[in-house]
Amino acid sequence: MTIGHLGVNPAWGTPAHSHPYHELIVMMRGSMRLQCADGHFTLEAGDVVIYPAGMPHAEKSVPENPVESYYCSLKCPSAPGPGLVRRHDHSGRLRQIIRWLHADQGDRTPQAVAERNALFEAFITRFFIDSSGVETEMVRLVRAFVKNHMEEHLTLERLAREAGLSPFHFARTYRRLTGLPPMKDVRRMRLDYARDLTMTASYPLKEIAQKAGFGNPYALSRLFRRFFGMPPGEFRRQLGRPE
Numbered sequence: 001m002t003i004g005h006l007g008v009n010p011a012w013g014t015p016a017h018s019h020p021y022h023e024l025i026v027m028m029r030g031s032m033r034l035q036c037a038d039g040h041f042t043l044e045a046g047d048v049v050i051y052p053a054g055m056p057h058a059e060k061s062v063p064e065n066p067v068e069s070y071y072c073s074l075k076c077p078s079a080p081g082p083g084l085v086r087r088h089d090h091s092g093r094l095r096q097i098i099r100w101l102h103a104d105q106g107d108r109t110p111q112a113v114a115e116r117n118a119l120f121e122a123f124i125t126r127f128f129i130d131s132s133g134v135e136t137e138m139v140r141l142v143r144a145f146v147k148n149h150m151e152e153h154l155t156l157e158r159l160a161r162e163a164g165l166s167p168f169h170f171a172r173t174y175r176r177l178t179g180l181p182p183m184k185d186v187r188r189m190r191l192d193y194a195r196d197l198t199m200t201a202s203y204p205l206k207e208i209a210q211k212a213g214f215g216n217p218y219a220l221s222r223l224f225r226r227f228f229g230m231p232p233g234e235f236r237r238q239l240g241r242p243e
Contacts, residue, residue, distance in 0.1 A: 003072040003102040012067065013060035022074035023051045024127075026089075026098045031062035032069070038083045043067075048094055048127060049086045050074065057084075070098045074124070087127065093196055097123045104238070115238065118229025126192070138163050139177055146189055150213050154186055191227055194220055198232045205232055 006012065008030065016035070027047040034041045034049075036057040043049065051057050061067040089095055101116055101123075145162045146154060159182050160170035174182045194212035197203055203211070209220040221231040228235060 003070055003098065003105060005102055006067065006069045006071065008066045008068045010061055010063040010066040014058060016056045016058040018054050018056045019051070019073065020053055022053050024072050024074055025049045025051070026070045026095060028068040028070065028095060028099075030067035031065040032067040033060045033062060034058070036084055041084075041086070043086075046089045046092070046095070047086060048089050049084060050127070051084060055084065070102055093192075093199070094123060094126065096199055100238075115229055115234075122195075122228055136177055139174065142174070142182070143185075143189065146186055147193075150190065150193055151211055152213065154183075154213070156182055159186075187223070190214065191223060194224065194232065195228065195235070198236050205236075208232070 025043070025048070027043050027045050029045045031045075032043045034043055034057060036051070036055055042062070097119060101120060104112065104116060107113075142159055142163055145159070156167050156171060160167040163170050163174075165173065171182055174180075174185070178185060180188070190212045194208055194214070197208045197211060198205075201208070205217045205220070209215065209217040212220065214220040214223070217232075221233070224230070224232045224235070230238070
């Protein structure tokens with residue numbers, strides 16, 4: 001995995017071209033005009049897009065607001081959709097991850113490579129989930145409830161009450177709409193929140209575990225290592241932050 005960086009350049013631009021691989025673009029600042037088969041777009045800071053393999057696209061920096069971006073190729077077997085996939089990184093977490101991955105890619109030790117691969121997999125999983133477009137009003141309501149009660153003990157029955165459904169019907173409907181059982185989605189949200197706090201806040205890990213609803217740092221560390229390839233303390237050290 002190689003991540004490239006496009007520095008600020010008001011005159012930058014590329015004519016229409018395509019790649020035999022999917023291409024990921026993360027907009028860090030500025031604006032970029034994009035032309036492809038799906039239409040004409042202006043990408044802004046925080047936009048993240050994937051061009052599917054073979055899609056011709058032309059790009060040009062907006063001179064009065066020059067672009068800075070990161071880019072890399074994706075070797076996943078299929079694109080997340082038939083055309084351009086675009087979402088906005090409202091939380092800033094994707095930009096934080098890609099910046100760290102780019103800065104660290106010079107370290108070729110097996111441990112560093114494994115850590116980067118795990119973090120990049122988390123990046124792509126987050127992008128695909130957020131760009132799936134499958135979020136009905138019921139799913140939005142339940143996810144908002146989880147975010148507002150992250151520190152509390154949450155059960156399937158409690159989420160079902162929020163959705164106004166029986167636990168059985170709620171679980172079946174939620175999985176059909178999102179592809180995940182409700183409690184697995186809650187765990188995913190807790191881990192995402194814990195990772196964001198680990199990256200951006202100065203809370204001790206014990207407090208992060210409590211805020212994310214894991215109760216104790218041991219439970220958080222076990223799942224963090226399983227899903228992100230390293231415990232939260234090591235993840236924080238890799239970012240140059242104190243534990």
